[in-house]
Amino acid sequence: xxxxxxxxxxDHEWVRVQGQDAVMGITDFAQxxxxxxxxxxxxxxxxxLEAHQSIGTIESVKAVSDVFSPLAGEVTAVNGDLVDNPxxxxxxxxxxxxxxxxxxxxxxxxxRLMKAAEYEKHLEGLDKET
Numbered sequence: 001x002x003x004x005x006x007x008x009x010x011d012h013e014w015v016r017v018q019g020q021d022a023v024m025g026i027t028d029f030a031q032x033x034x035x036x037x038x039x040x041x042x043x044x045x046x047x048x049l050e051a052h053q054s055i056g057t058i059e060s061v062k063a064v065s066d067v068f069s070p071l072a073g074e075v076t077a078v079n080g081d082l083v084d085n086p087x088x089x090x091x092x093x094x095x096x097x098x099x100x101x102x103x104x105x106x107x108x109x110x111x112r113l114m115k116a117a118e119y120e121k122h123l124e125g126l127d128k129e130t
Contacts, residue, residue: 001028001039001120002014002027002028002116002117002120003016003062003069003094003096003116004116006114006116007012007070007093007110007111007114007115008027008115008116008118008119008122009068009070009113009114010114010122011052011068011070012026012027012029012030012033013025013026013027013067013068013070014026014027014070014094015070015071015113015121016098017110018101020042020046020103021076021088021102021103021104022070022071022073022101022102022103022104022110023098023100023101024069024070024071024098024099024100024101024102025089025093025094025098025099026059026067026089026093026097026099027093027119028093028094028111029123030065030093031090031093031097034058034060034061034062034063034065035060035061036060036061036087036090037047037057037058037059037060037086037087037089037090038059038060038061038086038087039057039058039059039086039121040056040057040082040083040086040089041057041058041059042055042056042079042080042082042083042099042100043055043056043069043078043100044075045075045076045077046074046075047074047075047079048064048072048073048074049069049071049072049073049074049075049102050065050069050072050103051069051070051071051072051109052069052070053068053069054066054068054069055067055068055069055075055099055100056099058086058089059086061063062078063080065127067099069100070077070092070095070103070110070113071102071104071105071106071109071110071113072104072105072106072109073100073102073103073105074101074102074103075101075105076101077100077101078099078100078101079096079097079098080100081096081099081124082097082099088127097110
């Protein structure tokens with residue numbers, strides 16, 4: 001279900017490496033938990049982020065959630081389409097619903113994140129807790 005070439009965090013963000021950049025967004029699990037997304041606060045292009053730093057929020061009809069940067073690095077682009085069409089996150093969370101692109105401070109840091117199989121196991125553990 002989750003793309004095998006992505007990396008994942010316990011906070012339900014994903015990272016896809018493209019050349020020297022890392023594209024990130026929230027997972028399908030996260031968007032389902034949120035419900036209908038109505039607003040996305042994007043980080044500033046040029047911002048230097050630490051890993052696990054809040055990059056903004058996603059507001060849905062149910063809740064407002066912080067989104068965290070999976071990696072340290074400089075924001076090189078944001079998905080401006082989300083400003084007018086935040087529902088793209090619900091429609092295509094692993095594709096057109098990407099949130100930001102960043103240049104990682106440590107390109108190898110992505111390897112410390114979970115692969116798809118590990119993330120799916122993590123989700124199974126969450127199901128057992130509820």
